[in-house]
Amino acid sequence: MSSVMTAPGTGGATARKSESVWAASWRRLRADKVGMVALTVVALSLLLVLAAGLGLVASGWQKETGVPNAPPTFMGPGTAESAGAVESAKGPNVDLSDIDPLAPKYAEWTERAKQYKTDETPRAQTLPFGADRLGRDVLAKAIKGAEISIMVGVLAAVVATLIGTVLGALSGFYGGKVGDFLEWVYNVFTAMPNILLIFAFAVVFGRGVLPVVMILGLAGWTGIYRLVRAEFIKHSVREYVRSAEAIGASKASRMFKHILPNVSHVALVQLSLHVVSFIKSEVILSYLGLGVSVDQVSWGTMLSEAQNELILGYWWQLAVVTVFMAVFVTAFSLFTDALRDALDPKLR
Amino acid sequence: MLLSIQDLKVAFRVGKARGEVQRALAVKGVSFDIPENSTVALVGESGSGKSVTAMSILNLLPDNAERSGQILFQGRDLLKTSLRQLQAVRGREIACVFQDPMSSLNPVFTVADQIMEPLMKHLGMSRRQAAVRAEELLHEVGIPDPKRRLRSYPHEMSGGQQQRVMIAVALSCNPKLLIADEPTTALDVTIQRQVMELLARLKQTHRMSMLFISHDLGVVGEIADQVVVMRHGEVREKAPVADIFHAPQDPYTKALLACRPSLTESPARLMVIDDHIAGRQAQGSGKAKDPNAPVILEARGLRKSFFFKTGLFGKQEFQAVKGVDFQLRKGHTLGVVGESGSGKTTMGLTLLRLHEPTGGEVLFEGKDLLKMSGYDWQKMRRRIQVVFQNPYASLNPRFTIAQTLLEPMEIHGIGDSHASRLDTASALLRRVGLDDSALHKYPHEFSGGQRQRIAIARCLTLKPEVLVLDEAVSALDVSVQAQVLNLLKDLQDEFGLSYIFISHDLAVVKFISDEVLVMQHGSVVEQADARELLAAPKQKYTRDLLGAVPRGYAGRDQAATAAA
Secondary structure, eight states: OOOOSSOSSOTTOOOOOOOOHHHHHHHHHHHOHHHHHHHHHHHHHHHHHHHHHTTSSSTTTTSOOBSTTOOBGGGOOOOOGGGGSOOOOOSOOOOOTTTOTTTTHHHHHHHHHHHSOOOOOOOBSOBTTOBOTTOOBHHHHHHHHHHHHHHHHHHHHHHHHHHHHHHHHHHHHHOHHHHHHHHHHHHHHHHSOHHHHHHHHHHHHOSSHHHHHHHHHHHSOHHHHHHHHHHHHHHHTSHHHHHHHHTTOOHHIIIIIIIHHHHHHHHHHHHHHHHHHHHHHHHHHHHTTOSSOTTSOOHHHHHHHHHHHHHTTOOHHHHHHHHHHHHHHHHHHHHHHHHHHHHOOOOO | OOEEEEEEEEEEEEEEETTEEEEEEEEEEEEEEEOTTOEEEEEOOTTSSHHHHHHHHTTOSOTTEEEEEEEEETTEETTTSOHHHHHHHBTTTEEEEOSOHHHHSOTTSOHHHHHHHHHHHHSOOOHHHHHHHHHHHHHHTTOSSHHHHTTSOGGGSOHHHHHHHHHHHHHTTOOSEEEEESTTTTSOHHHHHHHHHHHHHHHHHHTOEEEEEESOHHHHHHHOSEEEEEETTEEEEEEEHHHHHHSOOSHHHHHHHHSSOOSSOOOSSOOOHHHHHHTOOOOOOOOOOOTTOOEEEEEEEEEEEEEEEETTTEEEEEEEEEEEEEEEETTOEEEEEOOTTSSHHHHHHHHTTSSOOSEEEEEETTEEGGGOOHHHHHHHHTTEEEEOSOTTTSSOTTSOHHHHHHHHHHHHTOSSSHHHHHHHHHHHHHHTTOOGGGGGSOGGGSOHHHHHHHHHHHHHTTOOSEEEEESTTTTSOHHHHHHHHHHHHHHHHHHOOEEEEEESOHHHHHHHOSEEEEEETTEEEEEEEHHHHHHSOOSHHHHHHHHHSOOGGGHHHHHHHHHO
8 A cells, every 4th residue: 555656647557447346256256165166056046946937847746646655766666555454345246236226327427427538647656756645746846845935035035135224224324213213113023023923914914925025024124124224324424425425415325325335245145144044934934824825835835744744754755845945045055154255345 | 682583574375366376475574683672663654564574573463474584582583483482472571562552452351450461371470469560560651540540441541541551561571572563653642742751761661672663753763772664565774763864875764754744844845755766856836825815714603512312311412612713715724733532523524514513603705604505505515525534434435436536526517428527537637646547446446645636536526615624644654645735735726725624733734734723622722823833832732732743853852851
């Protein structure tokens, strides 16, 4: 910093556009190996979600392709279901047609039944990752479930970050009456047990993907609000904001054009942290029966089913969902960590 | 020889590029000796490697530093000792005092805890013995009522007292060498004077050596026996202090001595280092000021109070500015001096309504600024602008320089198109000594002096008439300070600007001001023509301030006679 004694031009004097703050962050992120692996996993997961959403993969998740509770391939076919069933009677059936009042209609019914075609697809004895109690492929379910769960997590985190950032900015920048009021709102929200709050919203919004997004977003903005507020309090008295005021920049311009880019790393990191926690929350919500509707599948509903299957010894649904969740959540957390390191503007 | 540094090189690993470890060489082969019972000063500007040199003695450097060479302390090479052995030396034989006492003391422990820690750790004293010794130490560093002070926490003390506590901690084990890294830079001049006298006295009574690091030759001249001048990680000159001041050999040393404004001379422009090295005289000449120029800005009874909540409903008033009156003539400079807490910055910000004033009026060409409606005030903002102290904080780090310079013009609708605004911006950049390549860069790519130039250029985009300069050169190195001060004078002559120059530095204020306002505890103590004020200060406070200004080697005799 000392070499200003030479003519204070800027040395190289090349008019190339210099590295922007975002480009510098990207460069730092790229140098972080763990972060890049995590980023790859996250990107692949998002691609999978997109493909599932467009119906390219796992579109037939509701097809019952295997026998009920078909075990994973490596375990081989399960023992015959009939083993424990009541033994059927032996010998020929007794002819009851003369006393059966419905007997004359049998022929007619058989005729009518022939008009309907039943496609009895052969059911597989085993599936690569097993099947659930209806014989649906667990892998397809987990992929389709990822679509809902990740979408819910990301959207809810976006909603929560938006609410938290805007309210935090207002509260931190204005302080005084506005700040007091928003603090009061914050206190009300945090004073209630979180699960109670979620139930209350669930009653209002009902079931489905969007309601779950709204429930989680509305119940989860408080932490972000607090952090953003603190950053705004800190930055609003900084000299660069004062200088902006001195040249006549409006309040909105100071808040969102000057301060926000400087605190955006906080909001971004919070966003990705909340994605992880909202995915977990969705699982809990669906598990409690407050999540997505019955004809949809998410990691949460699968876990909920897995509970009953587990007692019967059918563990594969649980295992597959757990592996999916663990990989995604871990990768996302590691990616978040790397992102925080890369975005933190310590270079100055 | 107590400590001997031979061909010390320090490099920092700064990351990898294409598989190769990149290193930045901060210290490029430095050698000097510290004899017993003497003070050696390391002088240099920021980035000269002076602190890195000092910190490498005890290896208090970050992990990515690599040291080579030799540091012999009483015949032992400190570069080769293990961490465990080094820890026995740290604090015990070599102690450190740092720049910022606020952050060097741990806020959750009492003063007693912090002084007693090294006593118990290094000297194996019991708690009771340590407490007794701590009290003696506090007494020795001149803290009144040491017994009571032992129980207080750092935040209950003033900056000067905190630094005294730091010195007491450093002295606790009777070190043979005290490393003082800019120990007085964060303090007011009067406090700085006291701390320096304390250090000089303690060095005598404890018979220790001192490595004194400073950017200010004025301070160094008063305290050092030997001076080592550093620049860009190299030693430029090392000599006894008298030789440095009376017969400097290196052009850089000469330039450092010349570019600092002094209280005794009044040149129209300051020497800058380039001039000196090129053997030129200071360029540019002052334009005579018209003593009867019209008054452009006038403050009458300007007051500003802050309110603190006490209890549930109570409010406590703190008067930061208690009725300030002044007149600023067109093209003139009004200097405002005072120590920290004197209300000078609050006064400046109140003029711009960056703080809403509590009372009084500010007349700009006869119109009261403080009573203006939002719309009128927005138009008036163009005409009165501000430059802040810290050039690192006053530019938005996420804006390019072009964005920074264009924003005020866009807000006020100056220039009719983006292209014409860009022309204005690049013209102003050239005027403050930067070129067009700066437009696409971000603030972190510039040095402090360059950033301050950019901040000045941003103000100039609005073509203001009054510029409030709030400690605008205080954070800059002396050589850069000289350049910016010259620039300010040039701009004043060229555009007829009027300045309100707020600073704690009397020498700088004297150089640039026509009239000076001395503030203390929120009120104006003395107000006079700059030359008169320095020649014949009327108030005791002004005399104290003037007496505390470090005067380099020449100040030694005066200090000696004053002490006697």
